Amino acid sequence: MTDSRPIGLFDSGVGGLSVWREVAQRMPYEATLYFADSAHCPYGPRPAAEIQALSAAITRFLLAHQAKLIVVACNTASAAALETLRAEFDVPIVGMEPAVKPAAEATRTGHVGVLATEGTLNGYLFKNTSQRHARDIEVHVQVGEGLVELVEKGQLDAPETESLLRHYLEPMLAANADQLALGCTHYPLLLPLIERVVAGRATVIDPAQAVARQVQRVLMQRGLEAETGCVTQHCFFTTGQPEPLQTLTAIFSQQQAKISQVSLNW
Numbered sequence: 083m084t085d086s087r088p089i090g091l092f093d094s095g096v097g098g099l100s101v102w103r104e105v106a107q108r109m110p111y112e113a114t115l116y117f118a119d120s121a122h123c124p125y126g127p128r129p130a131a132e133i134q135a136l137s138a139a140i141t142r143f144l145l146a147h148q149a150k151l152i153v154v155a156c157n158t159a160s161a162a163a164l165e166t167l168r169a170e171f172d173v174p175i176v177g178m179e180p181a182v183k184p185a186a187e188a189t190r191t192g193h194v195g196v197l198a199t200e201g202t203l204n205g206y207l208f209k210n211t212s213q214r215h216a217r218d219i220e221v222h223v224q225v226g227e228g229l230v231e232l233v234e235k236g237q238l239d240a241p242e243t244e245s246l247l248r249h250y251l252e253p254m255l256a257a258n259a260d261q262l263a264l265g266c267t268h269y270p271l272l273l274p275l276i277e278r279v280v281a282g283r284a285t286v287i288d289p290a291q292a293v294a295r296q297v298q299r300v301l302m303q304r305g306l307e308a309e310t311g312c313v314t315q316h317c318f319f320t321t322g323q324p325e326p327l328q329t330l331t332a333i334f335s336q337q338q339a340k341i342s343q344v345s346l347n348w
């Protein structure tokens with residue numbers, strides 16, 4: 083049995099494209115729907131109840147467009163809403179959290195850094211994972227305030243973005259962190275800049291590949307995989323302006339993406 087329905091992914095904005103890219107590369111035969119809630123971005127400072135309502139509305143939208151599996155390609159939405167989404171919707175839902183476990187396993191200095199939003203760092207998922215996997219190491223956390231907005235504006239290589247990154251990362255590096263977990267899907271879009279700031283002093287961990295592997299595993303377990311060799315379609319939706327999505331999808335897929343502006347009932 084094969085299932086040609088699309089995989090639905092969502093984020094508060096364009097950040098989840100860092101996950102979409104890995105999913106599309108790993109499973110080129112799977113169709114996708116990507117939803118960027120750029121009108122309500124950033125989610126980081128919003129109350130959990132609001133993020134739950136937005137995430138539920140987006141999930142309903144994706145299911146109405148035939149999604150067979152939902153990827154919450156946003157750490158902040160996963161922290162606030164993964165449990166409520168799983169309770170409400172009868173569809174497989176893959177979420178994400180900062181890669182504390184691999185960072186804790188790989189560190190040689192006993193210090194790891196986590197850059198994420200306020201919502202993610204205050205969430206149960208992060209606290210639980212840190213307690214379970216990083217009890218014997220020092221976890222240095224930093225809220226990346228302002229970075230999501232700069233990514234949404236397309237300032238991926240701007241001096242302002244670089245100086246903000248330096249401001250956030252230098253103290254963690256000075257504290258001897260040799261692993262740096264990117265706990266927000268917007269941040270891997272700044273990877274060239276992050277690598278320039280880190281300058282070989284730490285390993286930067288983006289969980290997107292692990293999430294794509296998990297998506298593939300769940301599709302296989304549930305018999306939801308599309309036929310390999312399928313000609314696929316990728317559809318993008320945004321509640322904001324189409325330009326940021328347009329620019330990034332052109333970089334990632336070298337194709338003219340189909341982007342629709344929509345509004346959300348929540």
Ligand code: DGL
Nearest residue numbers: 097124125126157158267
């Ligand atoms: N990409 C989201 C995340 O992974 C961005 C958070 C935000 O909108 O504040 O957390």
